[in-house]
Amino acid sequence: MEPQFADTLELPLLHAGKVRELYALPDPNAMLMVATDNISAFDWVLTSRIPDKGAILNQLSLWWFDQLAGLVDNHVLSTEVPEAVRGRAVVCEKLEMIPVECVARGYLTGSGWVEYQQDRSVCGVPLPEGLTDGARLPEPIFTPATKAALGDHDENVDFETVVAQVGRETAEEIRRLTLEVYATAERMARERGIILADTKFEFGRRADGTIVLADEVLTPDSSRFWEAASWPESLDSFDKQFVRNWLLEQPWDRNGDEPPPALPDDIVTATRQRYASAFQRLTGREFDR
Numbered sequence: 001m002e003p004q005f006a007d008t009l010e011l012p013l014l015h016a017g018k019v020r021e022l023y024a025l026p027d028p029n030a031m032l033m034v035a036t037d038n039i040s041a042f043d044w045v046l047t048s049r050i051p052d053k054g055a056i057l058n059q060l061s062l063w064w065f066d067q068l069a070g071l072v073d074n075h076v077l078s079t080e081v082p083e084a085v086r087g088r089a090v091v092c093e094k095l096e097m098i099p100v101e102c103v104a105r106g107y108l109t110g111s112g113w114v115e116y117q118q119d120r121s122v123c124g125v126p127l128p129e130g131l132t133d134g135a136r137l138p139e140p141i142f143t144p145a146t147k148a149a150l151g152d153h154d155e156n157v158d159f160e161t162v163v164a165q166v167g168r169e170t171a172e173e174i175r176r177l178t179l180e181v182y183a184t185a186e187r188m189a190r191e192r193g194i195i196l197a198d199t200k201f202e203f204g205r206r207a208d209g210t211i212v213l214a215d216e217v218l219t220p221d222s223s224r225f226w227e228a229a230s231w232p233e234s235l236d237s238f239d240k241q242f243v244r245n246w247l248l249e250q251p252w253d254r255n256g257d258e259p260p261p262a263l264p265d266d267i268v269t270a271t272r273q274r275y276a277s278a279f280q281r282l283t284g285r286e287f288d289r
Contacts, residue, residue, distance in 0.1 A: 003016040018045050019035065019039065019221065022034075032090075035053075035057050035089065041244050047262045050272050052289055056276060056287055058088045060219050061216045061217050068184065068213070068217070071177075071184060072211075075204060076090050095214055101145040101146070102203060103143045103145060104182035105137065106196065107135065107137060109197055112198070124158030124160070132232075142178055144161075146165075170211070177211065177213075181213070193227070194227070195231050196223060197235075200223070201217060238278035242274055243271055
């Protein structure tokens with residue numbers, strides 16, 4: 001898919017990912033990170049865009065960064081950005097990114113549920129017998145994944161694989177940060193009637209060695225948010241699982257070479273509503289573009 005803002009911003013495009021675009025700035029130590037309205041599922045970027053999605057995710061990330069400031073630094077330098085991307089972009093630090101998807105799970109679902117059914121463990125972490133899809137785990141677990149190139153699949157790995165990739169000191173630090181941030185966010189979300197089932201973080205390293213939170217954080221794209229009032233009977237979600245579920249109902253092979261179908265208008269509208277609802281429930285304010 002073509003970059004959403006490359007023709008609008010008079011800045012060099014550094015990288016266009018699935019849902020974010022990075023642009024160069026005069027300061028060599030900073031860049032502009034723009035959240036687009038693209039949505040991805042099953043490692044495909046869909047042709048349909050979700051109106052305001054990028055702004056919702058960017059502003060929710062900023063809210064979470066503020067809540068977590070006492071736990072871990074983050075990469076945001078400024079929210080003063082070009083008017084064309086106001087509300088959906090930040091000026092952020094250039095970091096040495098740690099090539100690990102740092103996943104925390106407090107509940108069993110998704111790929112973790114698939115792994116559990118095979119050998120009663122997730123990413124090498126043994127779990128008790130008798131758990132069901134959506135079950136709360138005895139305690140949150142760190143279940144990392146390798147970061148895949150665009151179009152490839154992330155792969156769940158065990159902790160020792162992370163150690164081999166980034167070194168034990170770094171592996172232990174990102175595990176500690178992942179679980180501490182998850183515990184804080186899970187409690188805050190539960191107080192607001194939302195279950196934070198799992199979430200994914202990315203970390204980067206400053207030149208002085210400090211590890212900081214980067215990219216997005218605790219959004220409906222990077223997390224599973226469930227309605228607490230209906231759990232465990234229903235895993236009613238405020239995240240892109242809604243889109244995944246619709247795709248799974250279509251005559252489309254998620255493991256094939258054909259791209260997924262476009263989303264119908266009602267699914268686009270409902271997805272935006274779910275993202276905006278997550279924003280409102282968590283922050284306590286209506287999303288205002």
